[in-house]
Amino acid sequence: MGRFGRAGAMLGALVLTASLALTGCGGDEKKPASGAASQQQVVPGAVAGSPTSEPAGTAAAPLKVNPTDGSDKRPVSTEISATVPGGGKVSEVVLTAANGTTVAGRLRRDGSSWVPSAPLKYATRYTATVTGTGTDGQTHQGTSTFTTMAKPKSMIGSGLYLFSGKTYGVAMPVVAEFSPGIPKKDRAAVQKRMFVQTDPPQPGAWHWVDNGTQAYYRAPEYWKPGTTITVRLALAGIPLSNGRYGNVDRSATAKIGRAFEMKVDNATKKMSVYENGALVRTLPVSLGKKSTPSSSGTMVVMEKKESTVFDTRDDPDPQNRYVTKIDFAQRITWGGEYIHAAPWSEGVQGRQNVSHGCVNVSMASGRWLFGQTLVGDPITVRGTERKLAPGNGWTAWSMNWSQFVAGSALPVPDGGAGPAF
Secondary structure: OOOEEOOEEEEOOEEEEOOOEEOOOOOOOOOOOEOOOOOOOOOOOOOOOOOOOOOOOOOOOOOEEEOOOOOOOEOOOOOEEEEOOOOOEEEEEEEEEOOOOEEOEEEOOOOOOEEEOOOOOOOOEEEEEEEEEOOOOOEEEEEEEEEEOOOOOOEOEEEEOOOOOOEEOOOOOEEEEEEOOOOHHHHHHHHOOEEEEEEOOOOEEEEEOOOOOEEEEEOOOOOOOOOEEEEEEEOOOOEOOOOOEOOOEEEEEEEEOOOEEEEEEOOOOEEEEEEOOEEEEEEEOEOEOOOOOOEEEEEEOOEEEEEEEEEOOOOOOHHHOOEEEEEEEEEOOOOOOEEEEOHHHOOOOOOOOOEOOOEEEOHHHHHHHHHHOOOOOEEEEEOOOEEOOOOOOOHHHOOOHHHHHOOOOOOOOOOOEOOOO
């Protein structure tokens, strides 16, 4: 726990570099292998309007479609928009590829544009036919044929920490990662292409870690048990100011399980375990000693290993070097802090802190706790000598809602933003 280090994460086939890692009792380890769900989210087709009849002998003015007719080298992240004469609204978009294939998509809730449900193909010609209704009730239509760009050579790496079909704890944030980080000037455009929908509906917001390598999405409070979260990071082909482009779209649909929460108080050196709001067990713990203190803040279980080895032989402090087999390990920071069984400290658990930063419990407690938790379950530690560092783990809950919203690249309505569609 004596130094800052580096921690990597395998995201799909890409290796990403974490923005911050603090060495702990688990050592300066790499992030666990991870990947994003590769199955593309299927969304409904175009929203149909209800054209009105025009008086005989009159012709409604054509609306202006974007991309403009004849444009080329368009990103495959292109959305279709239009200006309706008289300030009306778009009611229908039909996008067709040169081979006659119709592209599925949907209008944003605010009607600002139509988003294809999958990335467009590179170096392909498309024709967009857009219908809108003016404030005078007249129907307007316009068409545009455009061509997308060739596949770019310079792309970012990206990842999504969410897997389709999995069940997570109530504090599971949607975690997007980028390598290299997204420049500040590009974050609003990127964030606008990161879609999250929940059922039942719950407001939420994105928060960017300072260097742009991570963005978290969460609600004002923990997710409601039983919530379904559907995510699409629609970033394939999105152009960035550093000359790079988004690499792929990533999507996942996952469930939130029961409410399970762990609260650790350094003053009492006990962990209180709650399920669905009720206290179910109190466990004695040993936290980090003064030279290697545990982090105070709200953390999230990020991965679970029934058995592993902590190897800290590369620590610059000889007193912190060791190789130890560990049972029932649950990672809560990138810097090496875990909840884990520590039979060697059972005699002082509940009375004295002797760990290198981890939350030590007995072998019996470790086995029981390991069988109860899900990735995404929250653990809050209070009263230690060190505050949890932003980005050292999934730190979306280590700040209050006002602080979290301040990290959004787009304005967030009071209470949080709703879905884009």
